[in-house]
Amino acid sequence: RPEFVFSGRSNVGKSSLINKLCNRKNLARVSATPGKTATINFYRVDNVYFVDLPGYGYAKVSNAERQRWDDLINSYFEAERHLTILVQLLDSRHAPSADDRQMLEYLRYHRIPFVAALTKGDKLKKSQQAAALAEFESLLAEYDCRKVFLTSAENGQGVEELRSYFASCLLESEA
Numbered sequence: 001r002p003e004f005v006f007s008g009r010s011n012v013g014k015s016s017l018i019n020k021l022c023n024r025k026n027l028a029r030v031s032a033t034p035g036k037t038a039t040i041n042f043y044r045v046d047n048v049y050f051v052d053l054p055g056y057g058y059a060k061v062s063n064a065e066r067q068r069w070d071d072l073i074n075s076y077f078e079a080e081r082h083l084t085i086l087v088q089l090l091d092s093r094h095a096p097s098a099d100d101r102q103m104l105e106y107l108r109y110h111r112i113p114f115v116a117a118l119t120k121g122d123k124l125k126k127s128q129q130a131a132a133l134a135e136f137e138s139l140l141a142e143y144d145c146r147k148v149f150l151t152s153a154e155n156g157q158g159v160e161e162l163r164s165y166f167a168s169c170l171l172e173s174e175a
């Protein structure tokens with residue numbers, strides 16, 4: 001089955017956006033305090049899978065845990081045959097962190113097709129939104145990002161656009 005993959009720093013709003021995209025409350029677990037379980041979760045949504053990669057960027061992780069995360073991610077992408085598109089989540093309010101950049105470089109290096117979802121757009125004033133979008137678009141073009149969506153799991157902004165984008169990816173892959 002086609003897979004839509006979600007990647008991002010812990011606490012970026014990944015679980016919230018996944019739930020919003022599938023109109024579910026608790027498909028992905030939303031946590032106020034970042035959990036530690038590094039596993040890849042597969043959620044069956046109609047005829048596709050949403051693949052929830054473990055969040056990265058915890059302040060305090062041992063080298064062993066970091067290695068485990070790397071191994072997990074590498075093994076997923078090495079085995080991957082069904083990836084339709086990856087959604088890289090980035091907080092709309094902040095410039096990408098060092099570990100975000102590392103992830104972006106990984107995606108570019110491995111030629112993994114991806115779009116970006118800027119999260120928590122509701123926390124930006126209307127006047128800041130266009131500027132943030134433009135800034136991210138020019139930065140992310142360097143990483144071969146295909147499209148940038150400004151989203152909010154809080155008010156649903158950008159969610160329908162992302163859904164239609166997924167649908168268009170499916171049509172393209174079937175053609």
Ligand code: GDP
Nearest residue numbers: 010011012013014015016030031120152153154
């Ligand atoms: P994850 O660790 O990336 O899965 O992030 P979560 O979905 O668990 O969200 C982390 C925190 O950010 C939680 O407190 C959420 O309520 C909050 N959050 C997530 N999405 C949004 C959003 O679109 N707007 C606002 N204002 N808060 C959000």
